[in-house]
Amino acid sequence: MQEIKPLLKTTIAEALNRLGVAELPEIIVQETPPGKEGDYGTPVAMGLARVLRKAPPLIATEIAERLTLPAWVRRTFVTGGYLNFELEPAFLAQTASQPLEPLTPQPGKVLLEHTSVNPNKELHVGHLRNICLGDSLARILRFAGREVEVMNYIDDTGRQAAESLYALEHFGLGDSEGDQKYDHFAGEAYVRLHQEMQDPEKKTTIEHGVQETLHRLERGELRGAVERILRAQLETMYRLGAEYDALVWESDIVREGLLEKAMQALEGTPYVHRPTEGKYAGAFVMDMSPFIPGLEDPYLVLIRSNGTSTYTAKDIALQFWKMGLLGGVKFKPYDTQPSGHALYSSAPEGQPMGFGAATETINVVDARQSHALRIVQASLEVEGRPDLAQHCFHLAYETVLLEGQQMSGRKGITVSVDEVLDEAVRRARAIIAEKNPEHPSPETAAEAIGVGAVRFAMIKSEAKKQIDFRYEQALSFEGDTGPYVQYAFARACSILRKAEEQGLGGEAPDFSQATAYELELAKVLLRFRETVQEAARAKAPHLLAQYLLDLAAAWNTYYNAKTPEGKPATVVLGAPEGLRGLRLGLVRSLQRTLQLGLGLVGLQAPEVM
RNA sequence: GCGCCUGUAGCUCAGUGGAUAGAGCGUUCGCCUCCGGAGCGAAAGGCCACAGGUUCGAGUCCUGUCAGGCGCGCCA
Numbered sequence: 001m002q003e004i005k006p007l008l009k010t011t012i013a014e015a016l017n018r019l020g021v022a023e024l025p026e027i028i029v030q031e032t033p034p035g036k037e038g039d040y041g042t043p044v045a046m047g048l049a050r051v052l053r054k055a056p057p058l059i060a061t062e063i064a065e066r067l068t069l070p071a072w073v074r075r076t077f078v079t080g081g082y083l084n085f086e087l088e089p090a091f092l093a094q095t096a097s098q099p100l101e102p103l104t105p106q107p108g109k110v111l112l113e114h115t116s117v118n119p120n121k122e123l124h125v126g127h128l129r130n131i132c133l134g135d136s137l138a139r140i141l142r143f144a145g146r147e148v149e150v151m152n153y154i155d156d157t158g159r160q161a162a163e164s165l166y167a168l169e170h171f172g173l174g175d176s177e178g179d180q181k182y183d184h185f186a187g188e189a190y191v192r193l194h195q196e197m198q199d200p201e202k203k204t205t206i207e208h209g210v211q212e213t214l215h216r217l218e219r220g221e222l223r224g225a226v227e228r229i230l231r232a233q234l235e236t237m238y239r240l241g242a243e244y245d246a247l248v249w250e251s252d253i254v255r256e257g258l259l260e261k262a263m264q265a266l267e268g269t270p271y272v273h274r275p276t277e278g279k280y281a282g283a284f285v286m287d288m289s290p291f292i293p294g295l296e297d298p299y300l301v302l303i304r305s306n307g308t309s310t311y312t313a314k315d316i317a318l319q320f321w322k323m324g325l326l327g328g329v330k331f332k333p334y335d336t337q338p339s340g341h342a343l344y345s346s347a348p349e350g351q352p353m354g355f356g357a358a359t360e361t362i363n364v365v366d367a368r369q370s371h372a373l374r375i376v377q378a379s380l381e382v383e384g385r386p387d388l389a390q391h392c393f394h395l396a397y398e399t400v401l402l403e404g405q406q407m408s409g410r411k412g413i414t415v416s417v418d419e420v421l422d423e424a425v426r427r428a429r430a431i432i433a434e435k436n437p438e439h440p441s442p443e444t445a446a447e448a449i450g451v452g453a454v455r456f457a458m459i460k461s462e463a464k465k466q467i468d469f470r471y472e473q474a475l476s477f478e479g480d481t482g483p484y485v486q487y488a489f490a491r492a493c494s495i496l497r498k499a500e501e502q503g504l505g506g507e508a509p510d511f512s513q514a515t516a517y518e519l520e521l522a523k524v525l526l527r528f529r530e531t532v533q534e535a536a537r538a539k540a541p542h543l544l545a546q547y548l549l550d551l552a553a554a555w556n557t558y559y560n561a562k563t564p565e566g567k568p569a570t571v572v573l574g575a576p577e578g579l580r581g582l583r584l585g586l587v588r589s590l591q592r593t594l595q596l597g598l599g600l601v602g603l604q605a606p607e608v609m
Numbered sequence: 610g611c612g613c614c615u616g617u618a619g620c621u622c623a624g625u626g627g628a629u630a631g632a633g634c635g636u637u638c639g640c641c642u643c644c645g646g647a648g649c650g651a652a653a654g655g656c657c658a659c660a661g662g663u664u665c666g667a668g669u670c671c672u673g674u675c676a677g678g679c680g681c682g683c684c685a
Contacts, residue, residue, distance in 0.1 A: 028625085028626095028627075030625095030627080030628090032628080033628055033629075035629085036628070036629095041628080043626095043627050043628080043666090046627075046665060046666070047627095047665080047666095049665060050665070056665075079628085080628065081627090081628090081665085081666095082627085082628065118685095155685095158685065159684090159685055160685075279683090280683075282683090283683055285683090294611070294612070295611095295612095295681085296610090296611070296681075297681090297682095301682085301683045302683095303683090304683040305683060306683080308683085310682095310683070310684095310685095311684090311685065366679095367613080367614070367678095367679065367680085368679060368680060369680085370612095370613060370614090370679085370680070371612085371613085371680055371681060372680095374613095396613090396614085398614075398615085398678080398679080399678090399679080431647070435645085435646090435647070436645080449647090460622080460623090461621090461622060461623085462622090462623090464614060464615075465614090465615070465622080466614090466615075466678065466679090467621090467622095468621080470621090472634095473621070473634080476633090476634080477647050478633085478634085478647060478648090479632085479633040479634060479647095480621090480622080480623090480632065480633045480634085481633085481647085483647060484633090484647070484648090486647085487645085487647050487648075488647095488648090490645075490647090491644090491645055491648085494644070494645060495644050495645095498644060499644090530625095534625070538625090542623085546622095546623060546624090546632095549623090549632075549633090550623095550632090553632080556648055556649065557649070557650090559643095559644085559645095559648080559649080560640085560643095560646095560648065560649040560650080561649085562640085562643095562649090562650085566640085567643085568643040568644090570643090571643055571644065572643095572644060573643095573644050574643075574644075608645095609645080609647070
């Protein structure tokens with residue numbers, strides 16, 4: 001499937017040269033609006049009106065006269081200031097029927113971090129958006145030719161992990177083997193601990209225990225206990241379709257001395273100090289004012305006066321490692337993920353591997369932490385590497401409300417991802433039982449559809465828009481939803497299956513028989529490639545999700561099209577020979593494109609629903 | 610106080626400076642003797658928050674105002 005717009009742009013540029021236009025303007029080629037004549041058009045003449053001191057229609061005509069048209073352009077015409085192109089229908093149909101060529105590999109390596117959930121309780125819907133966004137973006141970037149390394153950061157030395165582990169011990173639950181998923185089990189202990197901390201007397205004891213647990217965590221003594229929670233969380237992530245290349249544990253970053261090395265590196269710059277008096281006496285601080293203007297207080301504490309490091313310091317060390325300023329983390333194989341792809345984990349007993357040292361990083365983190373990430377980015381400038389800072393991207397997403405309310409772990413206003421997925425699959429199962437009782441594998445399909453609905457709901461809007469998670473909306477299977485796209489795919493599969501049964505699979509297409517109905521579908525198909533590239537460039541998976549809705553809608557419209565007399569206009573299998581071959585070819589292309597596109601946003605494509 | 614983000618149909622949202630601002634949900638009315646009705650068609654519903662500006666052209670860019678969300682610790 002080649003791209004038509006770039007070819008037209010080149011053709012127009014040549015004509016402009018012949019016209020004597022010295023400085024070529026940006027040439028925009030767009031589809032003509034529905035109902036308008038022609039297939040593609042350009043407004044380039046309007047921008048040239050002032051330079052050439054002529055009326056736009058006249059300029060458009062002069063450009064048209066100097067075009068060296070490819071054989072597949074049937075005619076050009078001027079309307080308003082626009083120069084429009086009408087293409088040979090056979091060419092459009094044929095181009096849209098051809099398989100997509102792979103996109104060209106791009107240099108450099110992207111390190112994309114997402115998920116990074118505290119290993120202390122089950123995932124809730126707030127984590128959903130992060131995982132779906134990050135995983136979809138990774139898939140899109142890879143398809144667009146980027147080398148991508150997906151990393152999930154495990155904060156195993158944080159207070160949250162310590163509280164859960166201490167709670168399990170404190171309540172004597174450490175070794176219990178309930179039938180409950182272990183992350184939920186640990187989460188309940190965590191919540192119970194917080195309830196008990198309401199009591200000031202108990203709080204002192206608990207605080208003591210948590211501190212002690214924190215130290216044991218830092219020494220790496222409780223790794224097994226953390227892993228048990230992590231493994232349970234990974235089940236949920238896998239169920240969502242998310243996979244990773246490497247888990248990086250905070251305790252390993254610290255143990256490998258990356259924190260010290262990062263601080264030493266910064267110490268060599270003029271921007272870090274150890275004040276001996278004043279507010280920051282005894283602390284290790286960094287002056288951010290040259291890099292972030294308008295700060296009230298330019299100083300940022302990296303090491304507290306009591307010797308402990310701040311979160312920012314650890315984040316800076318991690319970022320330095322990601323961009324190759326620090327080495328030394330070792331890895332070992334950790335898991336085989338559902339797709340068969342190996343997952344590695346940092347580990348003291350591991351081997352040096354090629355992770356890290358990326359030319360570009362993407363951190364999928366909610367927008368509330370924009371300031372913190374800005375500081376991490378600026379620390380690269382402090383270190384004298386503005387070139388690296390420039391390739392440090394924060395994919396910021398707004399928070400997820402739950403039925404209009406701000407979520408809160410402590411107040412119990414939250415819903416777990418497992419719970420949401422179970423409910424979605426339950427609903428999908430019920431609909432399959434109702435609509436397709438003969439379904440050959442209802443369980444597999446229900447899983448694909450239920451999970452797909454949730455995942456699609458998480459990525460169909462722009463990341464910077466706050467979204468409200470509502471059951472009725474996120475678990476809907478009608479309208480602008482994942483199952484709508486999946487349904488369009490299943491429908492195409494159904495036709496292709498029947499074609500094979502009837503021995504029509506090899507019928508040759510006669511592209512000259514293409515009708516206006518085919519052309520509408522073909523033009524949407526031809527947008528796929530540029531859409532993926534734009535989604536990758538803008539790091540915006542929602543662009544692809546929106547396109548898939550467009551493509552599915554175009555296909556459904558085509559499928560239901562009727563002649564003015566009300567007769568079916570676009571029957572595939574019952575069409576005359578040649579036209580049938582053409583239609584089968586288009587349906588095959590549509591089916592492939594939907595499958596590919598669904599895969600890029602992390603949805604399965606069930607052949608039967 | 611300073612900074613970032615958002616404001617488009619009753620609701621939820623699309624909309625690389627270009628042609629008549631589009632979907633879904635909801636409402637009303639139609640469409641399976643056509644390959645899957647989780648679908649399709651039609652109707653109704655818009656001072657694109659407001660005011661200036663830039664431009665041949667602004668929902669889109671700039672400035673200001675208003676409204677909402679979030680951030681600005683030797684917390685994690």
